[in-house]
Amino acid sequence: MTTGVKDDRDVRSVVQAAVTRHGATQEALIPVMAEVNQALGYLPAQALEEIGKSLRLPSSHLVSVASFYRMFSTQPRGRHVIQFCESAPCHVMGGRELLRALEGELGLVPGATSADGRWTLLTASCLGVCGVGPVVIVDGDIYGAVTPERVPEILARYP
């Protein structure tokens, strides 16, 4: 995960690589966006513009799609993204206490990025790992059956 405004050339080459892999059709839009979002950490305005040019789609369409899916972001995120699952199976296993611990430890509310650019805290409707609630995903790493006590130790793994 990286932050900050991207060099235009970087953005263009990332978009080109994605378009080459998935094709320049409307059907390829979501796979292309996913790859660009993964490479750059988010979808900067330049990236949307480049994708629009390659796929011959209006920017209104690009913004509407980019804002619809949870896995895409049009804003830069912190170096580490924490996703907290707020679904019912995690909730009944102690999710509420866990979210409080996360908020307290990070000093962040859901949706916010820390001032030093280290953390972004997000809530998710369901992360699909319901057997081991409550669940937190940091970057790609899944942590199941997380107790509030484990929070500092987990966060310390991500400098």
Added chain:
Amino acid sequence: MKPVRSMVLVSSDPESIQKGAQEVFQRLQQEVQAFGLEEEIAAAMVGDVGRHDAIPLLIVYPEAVIYGPVKPDDVRFLVEEHLLKGRIAAGLQAPARELSGRIAWLSARKGTLPAEQRIVLERAGLIDPEDIEDYIAHNGYEAVGRALSEMTPAEVIEEITRSGLRGRGGAGFPTGTKWRFVAKTQSDTKYIICNADESEPGTFKDRLILEGDPHSIIEAMTLAGYAVGAHEGYIYVRGEYGLAQERLGKAIQQARQMGFLGEDIFGSGFAFDIHIHSGAGAYICGEETALIESIEGKRGEPRSRPPFPTTYGLWGKPTVVNNVETLANVPPIIRNGAAWYRRFGTSSSPGTKVYTVLGSVNVTGLIEVPMGITLREVIAIYGKGMKRGTSFKLAQTGGSSGSIIPASLQDTPMDFDSFARAGVSLGSGALLICNDDTCVVDLATVLLNFFRGESCGKCTPCRIGTERTHQILTNLSEGIGKLSDLDDLLVLADGLNQLSNCGLGQTAAAPIRDILKHFRAEVEAHVRLKVCPTGVCSMSGRQAKAA
């Protein structure tokens, strides 16, 4: 597949990987070689085996001994003791209490649990999902071979229709009927879509099928394509399911190489191929028309229906959309016949159902049981009873779009029709078992928060209705609700149900109606007494007022 003495499986669901399954597997391969056992021992990473308490797990067949949690440094000892000397390395076994209702070892101990029956999960956890030959050795691609050489497309549809198979995505629509609609629609192009956007909270059965037995879905989609005259299929996989996507990708490659996908399958002249499309995080894309919009590269907003996808689907062409679990039933039906399939389940809902059992039971996990089993049986037999002597208060079925089932309905057979008669829904197959510490207002608030976030916003009743009901429920849980709020909730619930464009909005209010029907006194206590009987709700507004 060459015969081996032992098969060693390592769990490789995302959490196992996180806990070092990859390292365990590498060490396993090294040690097997070091002891010169590579001719006798086969090893594979098998995805999610349905239990998470002691992962990563290492399972040795045919003995079905389960070790876990296994650390890389344990592997040498395990290989030497168990695989070389043939002794169980007792200190490293997974806790015995947990050994029930789990998928990996169940086939090995078939019959020890009452009513256990595997059709869908027959191979998951037992074969190497990355090896097509292992699948073939377990009757794989036999159904498609038989269909293409001995059956007409109409006969395939007839067999599925007679089996009584109904969609496992939640609605229970007869699969054979859906296929017949598409088959009889004239079009040069048709599509088969596998809906693997499993996003109902608490449901991860499809992930286990995709991770553990990806070829079964390829085979089923090919059968569907043959039956309706489609030559192209899409698997729309939830974006979070990375391992499932990887396994499916490999499986499709292997199937193409072996000629099970591509031109002229089995020399029949029939052509079929499959693409994978990854979701990007939107619950609504599990709704079939939203899913189609998403494949087309748009926002996942449901279309108005009719026309239904069976006549106007992907790119405007007739399209079959089937859930993963539904499809997984297809090859066994073609292989064994409709009459065989009807032996399981109830007469109106034949076959089995896969459930994820979660919450306050002693054993959580995945089970496949015949349709018609009761909640009481599930809790007692597979869940091994309620945790720590608490008592059963309610179950929430089918993720968020299911129903809240009170204890009074725990003897209702769980099949589509019996549940519909009781006014509840089977949903997608999650059973969140809640004990008497659960507050129904709190639970409904969490459920409506989910819909509030996942409503696509296209139609007003859903966009506003989910927001308003969530706000009212939040007020109740903070002790600032009024009695008239309960009437408002019912009005909003009716509006959501009758006016929403798609299933999300139509079912969003089910929890509200359920709690007001079955737990009205408890809800009213939040208003009349300003007390949460279970002590879960904060009632913070009331305290603020008093202060």
